[in-house]
Amino acid sequence: MDNVIKTVNLSLGYRDDKPVITDCNLKIKSRDFAFITGKSGSGKSTILKSLYGEILPRAGEIEVCGMDIKNISSTRLKALRRVLGIVFQDYRLINEWSVEKNVMLPLLIGGFSKTICVKQAHKLLKHVNLLHKAQRYPMELSGGEQQRVAIARALAHNPVLLLADEPTGNLDEYSSDVIWSILKSAKEQLGTTVVVVTHKIPTTLGLEYKHFFLESGVLYEVP
Amino acid sequence: MKSLKNHFAVIFPLLVLLFAFQFTKGLDSVVVDYEEKIIDEYSILLVTAKDFKYEELYTLSSKVKNVEEVSPKKVLDNLKKDISAENISLIQLALPKFYSVKLSSFPSDKERVNIEEKLLKAKGVKRVEAFSKTYNQIYKLLSVAKTLTYIFASIIGVIALLLMLKQMRIWVLEHKERMDIMTLFGAAFWMKSAVLYRLALVDSLFSTICVVLFFWFVPKYKLIQEFADDIGLIVPTIDPLKDGVLLLAISIFFALISVSLVMLKVKNEQP
Numbered sequence: 071m072d073n074v075i076k077t078v079n080l081s082l083g084y085r086d087d088k089p090v091i092t093d094c095n096l097k098i099k100s101r102d103f104a105f106i107t108g109k110s111g112s113g114k115s116t117i118l119k120s121l122y123g124e125i126l127p128r129a130g131e132i133e134v135c136g137m138d139i140k141n142i143s144s145t146r147l148k149a150l151r152r153v154l155g156i157v158f159q160d161y162r163l164i165n166e167w168s169v170e171k172n173v174m175l176p177l178l179i180g181g182f183s184k185t186i187c188v189k190q191a192h193k194l195l196k197h198v199n200l201l202h203k204a205q206r207y208p209m210e211l212s213g214g215e216q217q218r219v220a221i222a223r224a225l226a227h228n229p230v231l232l233l234a235d236e237p238t239g240n241l242d243e244y245s246s247d248v249i250w251s252i253l254k255s256a257k258e259q260l261g262t263t264v265v266v267v268t269h270k271i272p273t274t275l276g277l278e279y280k281h282f283f284l285e286s287g288v289l290y291e292v293p
Numbered sequence: 294m295k296s297l298k299n300h301f302a303v304i305f306p307l308l309v310l311l312f313a314f315q316f317t318k319g320l321d322s323v324v325v326d327y328e329e330k331i332i333d334e335y336s337i338l339l340v341t342a343k344d345f346k347y348e349e350l351y352t353l354s355s356k357v358k359n360v361e362e363v364s365p366k367k368v369l370d371n372l373k374k375d376i377s378a379e380n381i382s383l384i385q386l387a388l389p390k391f392y393s394v395k396l397s398s399f400p401s402d403k404e405r406v407n408i409e410e411k412l413l414k415a416k417g418v419k420r421v422e423a424f425s426k427t428y429n430q431i432y433k434l435l436s437v438a439k440t441l442t443y444i445f446a447s448i449i450g451v452i453a454l455l456l457m458l459k460q461m462r463i464w465v466l467e468h469k470e471r472m473d474i475m476t477l478f479g480a481a482f483w484m485k486s487a488v489l490y491r492l493a494l495v496d497s498l499f500s501t502i503c504v505v506l507f508f509w510f511v512p513k514y515k516l517i518q519e520f521a522d523d524i525g526l527i528v529p530t531i532d533p534l535k536d537g538v539l540l541l542a543i544s545i546f547f548a549l550i551s552v553s554l555v556m557l558k559v560k561n562e563q564p
Contacts, residue, residue, distance in 0.1 A: 122477065151479030164471045179480045 073133070074100050074231050074263045075121060080130035082116050089128060090116045092287040098280065100230075103257045103264045105271050108284030114267040115159075117284070118235050121265070122154055123147045135230055152180055155224030155262070159236035161216045163208040169195065169219050170204040176227040194222035198252055214245025221252050225260065232256055234266045250275055299467075300496055302460040306453035307500035307544045313449040314543060315508055315536070317442045319529040324435045326527055331432065332399045337408065338363070338424070339392040343417040353411045356396045356404065363391035389419055399432060450547075457551040464489055465559050472559070486556040493548035501541040505533050 075098040083089035090113040098104050108114050119125045121134050123142060132139040137150050155176070163172050173191040182190075195201040198218040200211075208216055217237060224232055234253065238246035250272045256262045257277070271281065281292040339345070339360075347360045365388050369381055376384070400408060405423050412421045465472070472485045483490075508531035511517060521528040531537075 124477070148479040148481065151477060154479075156477055162470075162474050162477070164474055166471065175475070176478050179475065179478050179484065 072099060073097050074102070074135060075265065076131070076133045077120075078131040080117075080120070080132050081128045082113070082120050082125055083128055084116075084125075090287060091120075091284075091289070094130070094289045096282060096289060098263060098265060100263055101257065101261055102280055103254075103277055104266070104280040104282065106265065106267045106282045106284060106289070107269060107271060110269065112284045113287060114269075114284055115235050117289070118233055118265070118267050121231075121233055122151060122156055152176070152227070153230045155227070155229035155232040157217070157220050157224045157232065157234035157237045159239040161208070161213075161220045163216055163219060163223070165208050167207075168204065169200065169206050169208065169211070172208065172219055173222045173226050175223055176229075180227055190226055191222070194226050195219075197225075197255070198222045199248075212245075214241050214248065217241060217245070217249055218252065221249065221256075225256055225262070228260060229262060232262050232264045234264070236268055237266065238268065238272075246272070247274070299460070299464065300492070300499075302463070303457055303493065303496040303548065304500050304503075306456040306460075307497060307548065308503055310450055310453040310547060311500055311504040311540050311544055312507075313446040315504060315531065315540065317446045318536075319508075320439055320442050322529040323526055324439050327432070327435055328399050332396060335396070335399060335424070337394040337396070337412070338422040339394055339412060339418060340420040340422075341390045341392065341417045342419055344390060345392055345415075345417070349415070350392075350394060350412070353415055354408045356398065356400060356408060357394055358397040359395040361393045361395070363393050365391060402429070454547060454551065457547065458555060461489065461493075461551045461555040464492065465555055469559075482556070482560055486552060489552045489556065490549065493552045494545060497541065497544035497548045500544050501537060504540055505531060505537045508536075509533060 075096055077094050077096040080091060080094035080096070081089045082091040082094070094117060096117070106114050106117060116125060120127060120132060120139065123134075123139050127140050135150060135153055137146055139150075142150070164175070167175075170188065170191050173194055174187040177187040177190055192201060192204065195204050198221060200215060200218055200222070203211060203215065208219065211219065217240075221234075221237070224234075232253070237253070238249050241249065253264055253266065254275060254277050257264050271279075283290050283292050339350075345360065347357070350357045350360055365385070369385060369388075372384065373381060394412075396408075409421045409423055412418055468488060471488075475485045512528040512530050517528060
């Protein structure tokens, strides 16, 4: 699989309103680290949502991990989501579940045994330096810690592609740096393809990356 | 407290539903008991010019269970005081045969008329007397009560299902965030709804235990027993195992149907 993500003249929108994205051409290869930037409300998150099938395209083509999202069945969509890791700006952790169980979620969905799930969850929690808080609940953690749990969850099942929507949007500078270093290590150590939607690219990333800029509904690749 | 309220909102309609079912079942068994009781006492009198055997009558109506000849001896003994022995012998020869025909179950009006017509058409049958009026009134009353209870139980069933559906909708809203997150990670339908199914099963089990205990202990109360004896009824008792399993199956069926209907609706709404 050459391109993990490929969109051609993609048009996206909500209900019957004017399209948010009119001409999106995006090619991201395996093990790439890519940023999609743009002003607030420009449609960055909309592109990301289309990559995991939450929004279906109005026109154009969209292929993620070799699957045609435009004509995807619900069974195939589930299969696709099981090989993706998604990180949200608002973390979206399950508050009734412990940190450990939250990280285990993609593995439980994948049907792994509890022993494997716990082992992998502990490995990831150690990676994000939160193993000591495995039995805590999300509401007992700070925003930065919750986002680290969300990243651990997104990486738990060794996803082919990690999609992150403003992962540092609600965090202070220190917490943001920690998050960037975890995302960087996901690419370097696990070989995961990472696509991050953000309004600001960190200056201290120390990593080769692709940069796409979104303006007036059109996506440009920044050389 | 909120959790208890949520459980009670499912347990209550389930309890009402199970009570209605068990009550209907109990009334049904009272009517069946009464039917058996009156069918033992009930018979059709057949006046014939010739001898009849059970087989002959059975070919006319399969409801015929037994036939007994009624001896005219008592009538003749009364006449002996006023009539000479010679004339008595002549009367005895001229007298028709009387048969008491027992049926296998208590006939409806239509069945009774049908049996009467068939018996009358048989060669040698002079008269058929069904004596139905006395039994019919009470039997009809019980049958009407039984039908009304069925209708009542059906209405209760529909209302209970609607109440449960409403509560399931509330459960779904409470669990919506978790289910949405699981959907985004590709969770299967059963996995997302497992919690709701588990809650529904627990509430079904609790409701069944309550109803079984009620119907187990209430008929044992002296007051209830005395009342039943007074009106000549046998209070139906519950078999904790057999009836309990049936009640559990009903409550689980209704609870699972409610969860499934709501979850299927949610499934179609989710991205």
